[in-house]
Each structure stands twice: as structure tokens, then as C-alpha cells.
Amino acid sequence: MRKTTVGAAAIASALIASLTLASGGPATATTAADSTAAHRTASAKGLTQTGLPVLVDPVAGLTYDPDQANQSWYVTAHVTAGGHRYGFLAHYLNSGFGKQGGAVSRVSIVNEDTGWYTKSEIALPPATGLSDKQGVDIHTDNITWTGDSKEMKLRAKVPEGTIDVTFRPRGSTLYNMGTGYFPMFGDAQYSNYEYALPTVDTSGTLTLGGRAEKVRGQSWVDRQWGPLPDISTGRASWSWMNLNLSNGDKISVWNQKYDGKKTDFATILKPDGTQTVAEATLAPDESTLWTSPTTGKSYPTRWKVTIPGEQAKLNVTVYAKNQELTVPGPGYEGSAAVTGTYDHRPVTGNTYIELTNGQ
Template sequence: MNIPLLTKNLATTPMGAAPALDITADLAHKRGYTLNSWFVIGHFESEGHTLNYLVHLFALSIGGITVGVDSAASITDETTGWYGVQHGFHPIFRAKARSDRLLVKTPHSSLSGTLDELHVSARIKGASINVTLKAVGHPLYNKGTGRFDMFGMDVFQYSIPTLETAGRLTIDGREFPVSGVSWFDRQWQNQPLGPPRGRWTWMDLNLSNGWRISLWDARGPDGKSVAWVTMIDASGKHVVADLAPLIDDACDYWLSPQSGARFPTRWQVLVPVLDMQLDVIAKPREQEVRGLHARYEGASSVSGSVRGEKVSGYCYVEMVGDWQA
């Protein structure tokens, strides 16, 4: 069954959404913001292996001038436990972040094209990513509008949960053909320079019942917390609902020997309004990215129930901020 292109579906606003941004016009780098982020993740079954990839690029600006691009790329083989990651900050004379079209590039990774044909590539020690994506279905506007406040930051974020994907992942010289689905996330905001204030967790929950969910759980430096999910179903209908704070049931902590950060690797996701209870487990546990600031980007499995029916799925878990022991 062919799913309509997302660019065609943009002509109609999904039920429950009131967009405060323009998905197509806001795809390229936006001047006037300290941080622009492009985030792509995928999950595949190939030749008996369960594989995940991540490419995350964000451009940093000071005083309206783009100074560089931070990049991270990783591949996780859940079947063997293999994990490879590349990360680093690249000054703008060694990187690109175009404002007239989507082109973000560093010496190790690249993201370019349109929503109808998006090219993603990255080189990792012992591995590589080379895939082409096509956005289909419906967009997800976080908080129902794509704009929300977090720690005093005016954050813009939209997600495209369904991108038909084809290409290859290479691990230790072995090439895996991949086809399936990727998730794309676009975000920009004015964020203070220096280490992030407070800490937050984000997840993209891809469930077997067809739901796609963007989850935010944030705790500010003053100890106050906010937690919510934005869910869309197959029709694109949006539901924004409160989430029980993840920290209450997070467990299986992993202490990074490099950064000293202490990250949970198992979570209970409880959303009463949706009658949803999920168990999320990162595998392997060691999935830290050390760019400008240490953070966690972990491929994870999902199981549980929605409205009394069993569901399964997958996601990435991102943790940023003060996760020191």
C-alpha cells in the first residue's frame, strides 16, 4: 500500500494541531538562532541483524554568525552488541550549513536534499551510513504547535516519523542492505552558551499499533519538571498528554568512565490519558556521545500495552544536560 508523500499532506492541517512553523520553509538553516539541529534515526532488520543508525548535526551561532557544526553519528547492532560512534565539533571553515536549501555537512557526515529525497551519509571508525529517505504520511508538531517553552527557551520542533528508507550500513567491512523506516527531527532555538541548564530526556516511540510519539521529560536547575508526549496516529491526528516523570521509575544506571555522567538505561513510560504503559530498554547500555557536551543517544526496544492491548516497538533515547553522578 502506497502512503502519500508528506509534502502533499501538508496542504491539510492534521486534527488536533495548530502549527506555528512551516515544515518546508524551515528545513534549511535558520539565521538568528544560536542552535539549529537536524536529527535522523533509523531501525532495520537486515540479514538476521537488528540495526539502528543515528546522524545528528547542529549548527552553532554567536551574535548571528555561524561558528561551526557539531556532528555525531552512530550505528548499533542489537544482535551482536556492536556499537560505533563518531563525534566532534567542526569550525565553519571545515563545515557547511546553508540557509537557502538543506545542506549541512562536516568532514565526516552530510545531510542534504528535500523531504521527497533526503540524502544522509556518515563515516564512523569501522563503519559507515549511506541512505536515501522519502518523507511520507503526516508530520508531528511537538506540543501540537511545534513551539514550546523549556527552561525559558523558546523551542521550535517538528518531527517526521515516517520516511521510507533505502541504502546500506557497513560494519567492519560487511555491507548490510537496509530498507524500512527512519525518523527525522528538526529543531531550533536560542540556547545560552555553555553547558545546558537542567537536564532532559527525549524519545521517539514507534509502536506496533501505528502510533508515533515524541516524548519530552525535562527538569530545570530549580528542580521543577515538565513532562508530556505528543502522539499522532495513522491519520495524523495529534494528542498532547501529560507524562508521569520518567525519573520516578528509571533504573539500570550506567556510569560513563569517560565523562562521569550517570545515565539510566531502562524507563517506565506512563501516560494515563492514553492508557499507555511502556517499558523502554537501551541495548547496549554504552551509547554515549561526547561532543561539545556529553549526552546519551541510545537505540532502545519498547514493549507494553495501550488501552489493554499489547504493543511492541523501538526508539532512540536522548539525554542531555546535567547527568553527573
């Protein structure tokens, strides 16, 4: 499988210049499952009309590409089972970091009512458990994830039990930066591609301590690939959220830092399939730091997300503080609740917050 990269750096430079939005108005594009982009605005709010080219294929893009050193298959879910709300994560990362590189297969589950948390993390040689079979085809000791953009099966293991679910994506694809392409840290040498299937009906079974419960809920499947710097040096870090809001909007929010330089933006998928790329701020509440007894790293447990173009002021609070992952290095993948206002109206929701390098 090959990805379209011709002119990507030039497109990104133009996009960043136009989407920095000195005038405060976001750019929009409408996208559909067949990877086409229409030329219309998101609403009657005076948003800038654009026709951004879509640079990824959400069907073919699920397949492992051996030519890409850094690749990620990531799914988070918010479901109900046995009268409780749960969040779960399954993540396979094939990384080119360091001299040899490697892979990691990670699973976590949190009871969003009680704060109970468990995880499984496995370090692997590069590309272990991957194949170039069309679609997702991942097989490790704690993740078996197969299927395509119409239906996927996931079996994920933690010490206390298993998650066995079927994913059925529906609705529109979210293309980060409106095209599926963006330079991490605003630097074209780190050309990354990312898209999401943010509306995925999820059903199956959660088995913990020998007790099986039916699962129902929603998942967000995220796919990303492209070169990255070695974040273990401490020069680069990021915060990321995948917001699922009660008004139907799905939002990917990035806060990227490299040698003190910040790059922030949000990609918003509207219920009608229209996408908006907008300025955003993801600000941690430093008074809520939780320090890991395992690694000594500190992580915020509350944030404020603002998106001026949407009149959005959102509060994000984790369901449990101890959602740290330590393989390949300390980081945070935390299920969290969202409250606040959006377009001057009350809104609720949920998300996962991904943090690298702690504080």
C-alpha cells in the same frame, strides 16, 4: 528563510494552560503535510476538540536559517542489514552555547542484536558545513546529508565504515505541542520550534569492515531550532524519546528540568494524521544506572513511560549500555526497545532516548 513567531509566546502560554489538562483529557488537532490544522477530534474517546494553529512549515523548515543560533538536524533509524537489526543516528547541531558557540557533527551505530557500538564525533566552528540551499544541505567529514521533504540522501561515516541511505518520508508530520512551537522548560524566553517526519522509508547500504549489506527499515527525521540556556552549567537538562509503536502511533515525549522545575508532555501522532497533546511521565529506573568509564557520568538504561490519556504504560530498555556521546559534552543517545500496554492492549516498538547532563 523566516519562521512565523508573531504571538508565539501568548499562544504557548494559552496552550500550556489548556494542555496541562487538570481534567485529565488531552487536546487534539489534525495536521497534514501542507501545514494546515483541521478541527476534529482524534477518536470517539471524548478527547477535547481543538483547532491548534500550525506554526512551522515542514518543507521550508528543513533549510538552514542563519538568524537562529541553535539549530538541530537529527535522524534516528531502526533497520535490518545482513541478518541483524541496527540502530543508527546522524545529528548536526549548531549551537549558541558559550562565548563563541560551535557546531558538532555526530554519527553512531549500534547492533541491536549483539550490543556492538561505534561512533564518530566532530567539533566544528559555528555553521561549518551548512548552506542556505533549500532543504537539508549538510557537508562535514562524517555527514553528507542533502535533499528535501520528499527524498533525502545520507552518507555517514564511522571508523569501521559507512551508512549510505535514501530517506523517503511519507504520511503526516508530527508537530510538537500540536503546533510545532513550545517554550523549553515552560519559559517563553526559550521559544523553540520542533517538528518531525516520523515515518521515513529507509533503504541503502551499510558497510562495516569492508563488508557491504543492504539496509531496509524506518527512520525518524527531527528538526528543532530556538534559544536554549547553557546546559553545561547543570541548571538545565532534559530527557526525550521518539517512540515508534506497533499500533502505528508515533510519540515525541519531553521531560524538561530547569532549576528544579519540571515540564513534561507528549505529542502523539495517530495513523489517521490526528495529533494528541497529553500529560506524560518519563521515569528512569535508578537501579539500572550505567556509569561511563570515560566521563564518570551515570545514565539510566531502563525507563517507564506513562501517558494516562492513552492508558499507556511502557517499558523502555536500551539495546546497549555504552551509547554515550561526549562532544560537545557528555550526553546519551541510545537506541532502545519498547514493550508494554497501550489502550489496555499489548504493544511493542522502538525509540531513541536522548539525555543531557547524565544523572
